[in-house]
Amino acid sequence: xxxxxxxxxxxxxxxxxxxxxxxxxxxxxxxxxxxxxxxxxxxxxxxxxxxxxxxxxxxxxxxxxxxxxxxxxxxxxxxxxxxxxxxxxxxxxxxxxxxxxxxxxxxxxxxxxxxxxxxxxxxxxxxxxxxxxxxxxxxxxxxxxxxxxxxxxxxxxxxxxxxxxxxxxxxxxxxxxxxxxxxxxxxxxxxxxxxxxxxxxxxxxxxxxxxxxxxxxxxxxxxxxxxxxxxxxxxxxxxxxxxxxxxxxxxxxxxxxxxxxxxxxxxxxxxxxxxxxxxxxxxxxxxxxxxxxxxxxxxxxxxxxxxxxxxxxxxxxxxxxxxxxxxxxxxxxxxxxxxxxxxxxxxxxxxxxxxxxxxxxxxxxxxxxxxxxxxxxxxxxxxxxxxxxxxxxxxxxxxxxxxxxxxxxxxxxxxxxxxxxxxxxxxxxxxxxxxxx
Amino acid sequence: xxxxxxxxxxxxxxxxxxxxxxxxxxxxxxxxxxxxxxxxxxxxxxxxxxxxxxxxxxxxxxxxxxxxxxxxxxxxxxxxxxxxxxxxxxxxxxxxxxxxxxxxxxxxxxxxxxxxxxxxxxxxxxxxxxxxxxxxxxxxxxxxxxxxxxxxxxxxxxxxxxxxxxxxxxxxxxxxxxxxxxxxxxxxxxxxxxxxxxxxx
Ligand SMILES: Cc1cc2nc3c(=O)[nH]c(=O)nc-3n(C[C@H](O)[C@H](O)[C@H](O)COP(=O)(O)OP(=O)(O)OC[C@H]3O[C@@H](n4cnc5c(N)ncnc54)[C@H](O)[C@@H]3O)c2cc1C
Numbered sequence: 001x002x003x004x005x006x007x008x009x010x011x012x013x014x015x016x017x018x019x020x021x022x023x024x025x026x027x028x029x030x031x032x033x034x035x036x037x038x039x040x041x042x043x044x045x046x047x048x049x050x051x052x053x054x055x056x057x058x059x060x061x062x063x064x065x066x067x068x069x070x071x072x073x074x075x076x077x078x079x080x081x082x083x084x085x086x087x088x089x090x091x092x093x094x095x096x097x098x099x100x101x102x103x104x105x106x107x108x109x110x111x112x113x114x115x116x117x118x119x120x121x122x123x124x125x126x127x128x129x130x131x132x133x134x135x136x137x138x139x140x141x142x143x144x145x146x147x148x149x150x151x152x153x154x155x156x157x158x159x160x161x162x163x164x165x166x167x168x169x170x171x172x173x174x175x176x177x178x179x180x181x182x183x184x185x186x187x188x189x190x191x192x193x194x195x196x197x198x199x200x201x202x203x204x205x206x207x208x209x210x211x212x213x214x215x216x217x218x219x220x221x222x223x224x225x226x227x228x229x230x231x232x233x234x235x236x237x238x239x240x241x242x243x244x245x246x247x248x249x250x251x252x253x254x255x256x257x258x259x260x261x262x263x264x265x266x267x268x269x270x271x272x273x274x275x276x277x278x279x280x281x282x283x284x285x286x287x288x289x290x291x292x293x294x295x296x297x298x299x300x301x302x303x304x305x306x307x308x309x310x311x312x313x314x315x316x317x318x319x320x321x322x323x324x325x326x327x328x329x330x331x332x333x334x335x336x337x338x339x340x341x342x343x344x345x346x347x348x349x350x351x352x353x354x355x356x357x358x359x360x361x362x363x364x365x366x367x368x369x370x371x372x373x374x375x376x377x378x379x380x381x382x383x384x385x386x387x388x389x390x391x392x393x394x395x396x397x398x399x400x401x402x403x404x405x406x407x408x409x410x411x412x413x414x415x416x417x418x419x420x421x422x423x424x425x426x427x428x429x430x431x432x433x434x435x436x437x
Numbered sequence: 438x439x440x441x442x443x444x445x446x447x448x449x450x451x452x453x454x455x456x457x458x459x460x461x462x463x464x465x466x467x468x469x470x471x472x473x474x475x476x477x478x479x480x481x482x483x484x485x486x487x488x489x490x491x492x493x494x495x496x497x498x499x500x501x502x503x504x505x506x507x508x509x510x511x512x513x514x515x516x517x518x519x520x521x522x523x524x525x526x527x528x529x530x531x532x533x534x535x536x537x538x539x540x541x542x543x544x545x546x547x548x549x550x551x552x553x554x555x556x557x558x559x560x561x562x563x564x565x566x567x568x569x570x571x572x573x574x575x576x577x578x579x580x581x582x583x584x585x586x587x588x589x590x591x592x593x594x595x596x597x598x599x600x601x602x603x604x605x606x607x608x609x610x611x612x613x614x615x616x617x618x619x620x621x622x623x624x625x626x627x628x629x630x631x632x633x634x635x636x637x638x
Contacts, residue, residue, distance in 0.1 A: 056467065059465070060465065060467070344472075344475060347475055348471055348472060348475075351467055351468070351471050352468070352471070354467070355467055355468065367468055368468060369468055370468040370469060370471050370472075371471065372471055372472030372475075372519075372522070374472075374475075374476070374515070386514070386515055388515055388518050388519055389522075390472065390519065390521075390522025390523070401521075401522040403521050404518060404519070404520075404521035404522030404523075405518050405519070405521070405522060406518050408514070408515075415595075416514055419487070419514050419592055420514050420515075422486060422487035422588050423487055423488055423514055423515065425486055425487070426476065426483065426484070426485060426486055426487045426488035426586075427475070427476055427488070429483075429484040429485060429486065430475060430476050430477070430478055430483055430484050430488065431475050431476075433478070433484050434474065434475060434478075434479060
């Protein structure tokens with residue numbers, strides 16, 4: 001099966017928003033000679049976790065054969081996608097191709113992994129091909145629990161977008177906001193934790209509020225939340241007070257936690273209504289953004305990598321699955337609390353995992369792992385904040401390194417808030433460069 | 438700089454990398470660098486627009502800077518919080534790695550007239566310590582300024598003037614003298630000059 005034909009795929013044409021290569025019986029291979037004896041590492045998912053794992057495994061040990069399976073020809077970052085809504089960014093600026101990674105000698109297979117055989121150690125592709133591995137790394141991101149909210153499923157996402165995977169969904173939401181008349185209401189619903197990027201719903205509300213403030217000042221945003229608190233809450237509240245008049249009569253944003261009937265129960269797309277709380281109060285809006293409850297990406301369930309929580313338990317020193325040997329799970333799909341499901345966290349986990357896989361294949365001891373994460377949130381014009389953390393392993397659990405990390409200070413100067421916006425943009429430039437070049 | 442140029446530049450900088458071997462753990466202490474390289478670039482050269490490049494930094498000065506961040510002696514938006522997560526020994530490993538990297542200078546949007554004025558001002562007031570037009574690390578750890586990201590220089594100079602960032606008395610004297618003779622605009626002239634420097638002359 002290492003004998004994969006080298007047909008070149010015409011990626012030069014027609015790669016539009018959300019075009020997937022799955023189902024197309026063609027793929028692109030790197031011009032690398034197959035090494036007969038080389039150990040094989042296969043990676044599923046060319047995102048924030050998978051790409052970093054692939055790249056650093058090749059950097060750490062160029063004798064290893066690394067194959068990356070990705071279902072799309074281009075990647076749209078979710079991170080910074082909220083800047084579509086304040087007009088700071090175009091969707092094109094979120095789009096990246098994998099061409100810049102050619103120099104690392106990673107074999108790219110543009111197809112969908114549909115099954116894993118953990119006994120025979122093979123990945124089955126949608127085109128029928130099979131890929132054998134010595135070690136498999138799974139970084140498929142998230143999937144939605146479509147059956148968990150009555151009235152909300154894939155059939156209605158054209159009308160009520162989730163925009164929780166970037167690309168066409170984000171564009172639909174932006175178009176709806178542009179089309180909305182001044183004085184309209186936007187509803188955002190937030191699922192119970194854990195979900196992908198726990199600060200992003202509030203960042204989204206903030207940047208849409210910025211857009212409303214400039215262009216549709218009589219409009220408002222209601223956030224219905226299945227949680228009672230959220231990360232960086234004090235900082236958001238400070239920003240919302242300063243920028244959007246929260247707690248005043250004309251507030252652009254209102255946040256309704258679950259203990260005040262904020263949790264979503266049912267959706268009626270036809271009526272553009274949602275029903276919230278114990279008594280299923282009806283709430284109507286011109287634009288509705290439902291962020292659905294989430295679980296690990298589909299492929300994780302095929303191989304029995306996920307537990308009842310819907311996420312994948314792992315050994316945090318190596319990210320090897322607690323349920324299947326020789327398979328590692330990183331990124332949003334794995335359970336690595338207190339690390340949030342974020343791109344920087346996935347990146348950091350990928351480096352630990354890369355070192356663990358290389359060490360295992362070389363028969364060496366895994367060095368002491370180290371983990372970190374930073375989440376920038378943009379709250380409005382010249383108003384950025386951050387949370388950062390460094391973690392270490394203690395008795396099999398991730399612990400914050402004491403005294404390190406934490407939030408941007410409350411009531412910081414306007415200058416500091418402004419600098420954090422510039423640094424958030426720098427974070428984005430550098431992390432995407434690390435992923436795609 | 439438009440999106441396309443950036444992409445081309447990235448490719449070029451990446452190719453430099455392909456010729457280097459890292460297979461040895463000693464060369465690439467990935468765990469200790471894990472987080473730094475997300476924000477500062479794999480080889481210590483940031484793509485901006487504001488986060489500074491730290492490639493080619495002097496070893497000793499690097500460790501001092503990190504210790505100063507850790508002890509909240511240098512104002513920062515985030516480095517103070519990050520530095521507290523690492524030990525002195527970690528800093529030495531980082532210093533060894535970043536000091537060996539080459540500072541890559543990316544084109545920035547500059548006002549060439551201002552840059553020209555800045556070149557003259559630099560010679561007179563700054564060259565003594567920030568040698569070779571600020572391309573090299575000077576004595577007493579005078580930072581590399583040539584090709585550093587302009588917003589970062591702007592932030593630092595603002596902090597220096599507000600007396601919240603400590604610098605050698607002599608530098609402060611020179612800076613004050615320059616501002617007295619040439620006015621506020623002289624600062625932007627210098628920043629544009631450093632931002633305009635790409636390839637080493
Ligand atoms: C609105 C929003 C804002 C965000 N902002 C930030 C932020 O500011 N900072 C931050 O750190 N994080 C942010 N995030 C979170 C970040 O996007 C994720 O945490 C990160 O992408 C997770 O990486 P991953 O590798 O687990 O998954 P992904 O990056 O989603 O990558 C998964 C890849 O796997 C592919 N794939 C999945 N299944 C298969 C299969 N069966 N076969 C082949 N390919 C497959 C997918 O196509 C995809 O390319 C944000 C998220 C959202 C939604």
